[in-house]
Each structure stands twice: as structure tokens, then as C-alpha cells.
Amino acid sequence: MAIPGKSQTTQLDAVVIGAGFSGLYQLHKLRGLGLRVRAIEAAPGVGGTWYWNRYPGARTDSPSHVYQYWFSDELLQEWDWKERFPAQEETERYLNYVADKFDLRRDISLGTRVDAAKWDEATQRWEVRTDKGERISARFLANCVGTLSAPVTPPFPGRDLFKGQILQTARWPSEGVDLKNKRVGVIGTGATGIQVIQTVAPEVAELTVFQRTPNYAIPMSNPEYSKTEFSQVRANYPATREMVQNSFVGFDTDVHPRDFHDVPAAERLALMEELWADGSLKLWMAGFKEVFTDKAANLEISNFVREKIRVRIKDPAMAEKLLPRDHGFGTRRVPLENGYFETFNRDNVTLVDLRAEAIESITETGIRTSADEYDLDVLIFATGFDAGTGPLSQIDIRGRNNISLKEEWQRDMRSTMGLQVHGFPNMFMTSAPLAPAVAFCNAPTCVQQQVEWITDCIEHVLKKKGSCIEPTAETEAKWIAHHEDVANMTLLATTKSWYTGANIEGKSNRLLGYIGGVNVYRQLCDEVKAKDYEGFAIT
Numbered sequence: 001m002a003i004p005g006k007s008q009t010t011q012l013d014a015v016v017i018g019a020g021f022s023g024l025y026q027l028h029k030l031r032g033l034g035l036r037v038r039a040i041e042a043a044p045g046v047g048g049t050w051y052w053n054r055y056p057g058a059r060t061d062s063p064s065h066v067y068q069y070w071f072s073d074e075l076l077q078e079w080d081w082k083e084r085f086p087a088q089e090e091t092e093r094y095l096n097y098v099a100d101k102f103d104l105r106r107d108i109s110l111g112t113r114v115d116a117a118k119w120d121e122a123t124q125r126w127e128v129r130t131d132k133g134e135r136i137s138a139r140f141l142a143n144c145v146g147t148l149s150a151p152v153t154p155p156f157p158g159r160d161l162f163k164g165q166i167l168q169t170a171r172w173p174s175e176g177v178d179l180k181n182k183r184v185g186v187i188g189t190g191a192t193g194i195q196v197i198q199t200v201a202p203e204v205a206e207l208t209v210f211q212r213t214p215n216y217a218i219p220m221s222n223p224e225y226s227k228t229e230f231s232q233v234r235a236n237y238p239a240t241r242e243m244v245q246n247s248f249v250g251f252d253t254d255v256h257p258r259d260f261h262d263v264p265a266a267e268r269l270a271l272m273e274e275l276w277a278d279g280s281l282k283l284w285m286a287g288f289k290e291v292f293t294d295k296a297a298n299l300e301i302s303n304f305v306r307e308k309i310r311v312r313i314k315d316p317a318m319a320e321k322l323l324p325r326d327h328g329f330g331t332r333r334v335p336l337e338n339g340y341f342e343t344f345n346r347d348n349v350t351l352v353d354l355r356a357e358a359i360e361s362i363t364e365t366g367i368r369t370s371a372d373e374y375d376l377d378v379l380i381f382a383t384g385f386d387a388g389t390g391p392l393s394q395i396d397i398r399g400r401n402n403i404s405l406k407e408e409w410q411r412d413m414r415s416t417m418g419l420q421v422h423g424f425p426n427m428f429m430t431s432a433p434l435a436p437a438v439a440f441c442n443a444p445t446c447v448q449q450q451v452e453w454i455t456d457c458i459e460h461v462l463k464k465k466g467s468c469i470e471p472t473a474e475t476e477a478k479w480i481a482h483h484e485d486v487a488n489m490t491l492l493a494t495t496k497s498w499y500t501g502a503n504i505e506g507k508s509n510r511l512l513g514y515i516g517g518v519n520v521y522r523q524l525c526d527e528v529k530a531k532d533y534e535g536f537a538i539t
């Protein structure tokens with residue numbers, strides 16, 4: 001697509017920001033309405049999260065047969081997943097295949113960042129500005145920027161002094177990094193840190209892990225599929241598709257039908273063992289629902305997992321450091337792992353407990369804590385993201401009366417069903433705050449549902465010959481109140497994690513994601529549509 005000079009403004013019907021799972025699909029769907037659309041993507045390739053996160057060991061914790069698109073039967077027949085939990089490379093390849101198959105690239109500007117988007121009341125259009133100096137005027141703006149795409153690193157003093165190499169997992173160099181025989185430090189033991197640590201430990205000379213909070217993790221069972229096994233998986237796609245759309249968390253399994261306290265203790269244990277042995281997130285997603293709400297139930301499940309971890313670590317003192325004590329199982333994101341805990345039985349691995357000795361500074365030669373100095377050649381930050389609000393706050397988005405989305409969200413993180421924000425007409429979002437997609441869902445399930453809702457909504461506005469749509473203030477207030485009611489029934493709302501924004505200083509501590517269920521959320525979205533977007537003003 002030709003890019004006009006700086007003085008010209010490109011006229012489009014819609015701009016999609018991002019070309020990851022949701023952006024690619026949103027582009028495809030809006031083109032299907034006959035609209036002139038462009039997707040703008042900061043990365044040099046498509047894939048979003050699966051472009052950027054190419055650190056050693058990066059892979060999905062959702063099984064491939066649910067972590068995919070459902071909109072094309074042809075695609076489902078053509079694409080053979082190689083593993084149950086695909087590595088970054090396989091998922092990135094899949095998304096590139098989708099971009100080619102549906103001829104999406106001709107409408108994607110890669111390596112281009114949207115700097116600003118401003119609602120123009122006079123024209124009833126969004127004025128979008130990119131870092132290439134391009135100006136685009138579009139009627140609709142679809143923000144498909146992902147939830148975990150604004151990485152953060154703590155502001156430790158001395159960072160500029162370090163003579164070695166500093167790496168960030170979410171910005172891993174595409175040419176790769178040779179860590180062989182190096183002294184490597186990793187800060188962070190979330191889902192990302194766990195994958196890096198277990199992967200690089202055997203190849204580096206020394207690995208020093210800086211851990212602030214130990215995490216629960218479940219051993220992943222990740223067989224490569226044989227042709228026969230994969231055809232069985234594929235044969236089950238119709239049922240899988242049905243299930244992911246109607247389950248609590250967007251997977252092909254659902255929470256246990258019986259109440260925790262109605263099941264005798266021996267049966268509870270047997271069920272936990274069975275779910276554990278599956279080598280997936282089932283203990284979290286398909287176990288007792290009370291894990292999210294009931295302290296006693298959560299304690300029993302947490303103790304079960306702690307014992308599973310303890311027996312894998314040879315040194316009891318090391319085991320003590322690695323056992324999570326300050327939060328219950330499943331109240332923060334539960335990662336899968338492959339030999340993570342055994343990593344700490346290796347002679348070349350040191351665990352630094354940051355609760356006992358805090359990081360004081362980065363030095364020329366490594367890290368200084370309150371108790372010691374650690375010499376390093378390479379320092380890897382696996383320190384997480386400004387989830388949900390971060391990616392959109394990086395763009396200067398201004399709605400009616402020049403109100404800034406970033407400033408609004410700093411005051412109060414709000415949205416209507418994570419799909420729109422009052423005051424920002426014709427602006428749509430996927431994976432945004434107060435929807436399951438942002439935190440409590442198998443991401444592809446939820447972003448597909450949101451993209452479809454957004455597309456239907458835009459089609460409705462076009463048919464009605466309206467110029468714009470936005471939720472009323474009352475609708476938004478009602479959604480937030482419902483979101484809060486549901487959130488406050490859970491143990492997650494009072495646990496420090498990126499789910500509650502506790503990893504970012506000063507961030508709103510409202511639970512980021514809607515936790516009433518993917519199935520319930522879908523129904524609520526469908527109802528809005530069935531009632532001709534009741535609660536949304538079309539003008």
C-alpha cells in the first residue's frame with residue numbers, strides 16, 4: 001500500500017492497531033465487511049506476542065488444539081500442530097501462515113508504531129498518527145494491542161554501568177544470543193522466568209536466579225504428536241470448538257461440577273492426582289472452582305502442590321526457598337514447567353532469595369544485593385509487563401473533549417465489557433481491562449469472540465447509518481459495578497500480582513480481568529447484540 005507524503009492524510013474506514021492473534025483476525029473480518037482497513041504493527045513481523053517473545057524456552061501453556069483460530073475449516077484442516085504445547089517458533093509460523101493464507105499482508109504496515117489517535121468531533125473520525133509521520137483518518141479504531149505487550153524492567157540504579165550484556169525476554173534479539181559458558185543472571189520467576197531458567201541452565205557456565213516470589217508450577221507433559229494422534233485431535237475439533245466457547249476459561253475443559261466440600265477428602269485427592277498427571281493447567285482450570293474463592297479449599301490444593309514441588313528438590317533449605325507461602329495456588333498465573341524445580345539441584349545454579357537480600361544496584365560486574373555481590377556476563381530481565389492498560393497507554397489516545405485514555409485509566413481503570421470506553425466513540429478494544437480476554441481466558445478463544453462482536457457492532461452501525469457508537473456512562477458504571485462484585489468474591493482480588501496491577505507502582509488495584517466466566521461474558525455480549533446494542537448510544 002502506498003504511503004503518502006507527510007502533508008497528506010490517508011482516508012480509511014478502519015485502522016487496526018496490532019497484527020497479533022486479534023489484529024490479524026480483526027483485519028480479516030473488517031475487510032470482509034467491505035471496509036478499507038489497515039493494520040499497523042510496530043514489530044517487523046506479524047505475530048504480536050509470538051513475534052516479540054522469542055527468548056529461550058518460550059512456548060504456550062495452552063494446548064495447541066485450543067490455541068488457534070476457529071473461523072476457517074480449511075485452515076483447521078491444513079495446519080498440523082507438531083506438539084501439544086507449541087514453542088514460540090511454531091506459533092509464530094502459524095500466524096505467518098494465516099497472514100499469507102488470507103492475503104492479509106497487503107493491508108499491514110509492519111515496523112510502524114501508532115504514536116497518537118485523536119477523535120475529531122467535527123468529522124466524527126479518528127485521526128491517527130504514526131512514527132513514520134503518516135496521518136490516517138479513519139471512522140473506526142480497533143485496538144488489538146495485546147495485554148502483555150508493554151514489558152517493564154525495574155529501575156535498579158547502576159544499569160548503565162554494567163559491562164556485560166543486558167537482555168529483556170520480551171525483546172529478545174531475533175538473531176538469538178549465545179549464552180554458552182557465560183555467567184548468566186535472571187531476575188524474575190514468573191511464567192517467563194521459569195521457561196528461561198529451565199532452558200538455559202544446562203548450557204551456561206553459571207546461572208544465578210534472583211527470585212522475589214516463588215511460584216507454584218505444574219510439570220508440562222508435552223509429547224510430539226504422531227500423525228495418528230494428531231488426526232484424533234483434529235477429529236475432535238467440532239466438539240473442542242463448542243467447548244472452548246462455552247467453558248469458564250475458554251479451554252476445552254471446565255471446572256469440576258461438584259462442590260469441593262461435598263466431595264470426600266480421598267476423592268478430592270484422587271481428582272487432584274488425576275488432574276496433576278495430565279501435565280497441563282487442568283488442576284487450575286478443570287479442578288474445583290472453590291480454588292478461586294474458598295480459603296480452606298485453596299489451602300488444601302496449595303498444600304497438595306507444595307508437596308509435589310518439595311519432593312523434587314534435593315536440598316531441604318533450597319526447597320523452602322522455592323515453596324510459595326504468601327499466596328494460594330491459582331490466585332496468580334500458574335505456569336507450566338519442564339524440569340524447573342530440578343534446575344535448582346544443579347551445581348551451576350544459585351538461587352538468590354530477594355526477600356532475604358534485596359537488590360541494591362547493578363554494578364560494572366553484576367548485581368549487588370544487601371548481602372553479596374554476584375558476577376555476571378549476561379543479565380536477563382524476566383520482570384513482566386504493564387498488563388492490559390500498558391499497551392494502550394503508550395499511545396496518546398484522546399477521545400471526546402480531548403480526554404486522554406492514559407490519564408483516565410490512571411485515575412480509574414474503566415471500560416464497558418473491555419470492548420469500548422465511554423467518551424471514546426467508535427474505538428474498540430480486544431484484550432483490554434475488564435474483560436476475560438485480558439487475563440482469565442485462553443487468549444485466542446476470547447479475542448476471536450471479541451473481534452466477532454466488534455465486527456457485528458460496526459456492521460450494525462453502518463446499517464443504521466449512524467456515525468458513531470459508544471457505551472453510555474450509565475452502562476459503563478453498571479459493568480464496572482458487576483465486575484467489582486464478581487471480582488470481590490475471589491481470592492485473586494486480594495492477591496498481589498499483575499492481575500491486580502500490584503507489579504506496577506501506583507497502578508489501579510482493580511482486578512484487571514472479568515472473572516465471571518468466559519461463557520457468561522459471551523452470553524452477556526450476545527445479549528447486547530440481540531438487543532440492538534442496548535446501553536450503547538448510536539448517534
Ligand code: NA7
Nearest residue numbers: 148154188189190191192193212213333382383384385498
Ligand atoms: P510476571 O508473571 O509478572 O513475572 C515477573 C517476575 O519478575 C516475577 O517473578 C516478579 O516478582 C519479578 N520482578 C518484577 N519486578 C521485580 C523487582 N523489582 N525485583 C525482583 N523481581 C522482580 O511476568 P512474566 O513475563 O513471567 O509472565 C507474564 C505473563 O506472560 C504470564 O502470566 C503468562 O500469562 C504469560 P514478584 O512476583 O512480583 O515478586
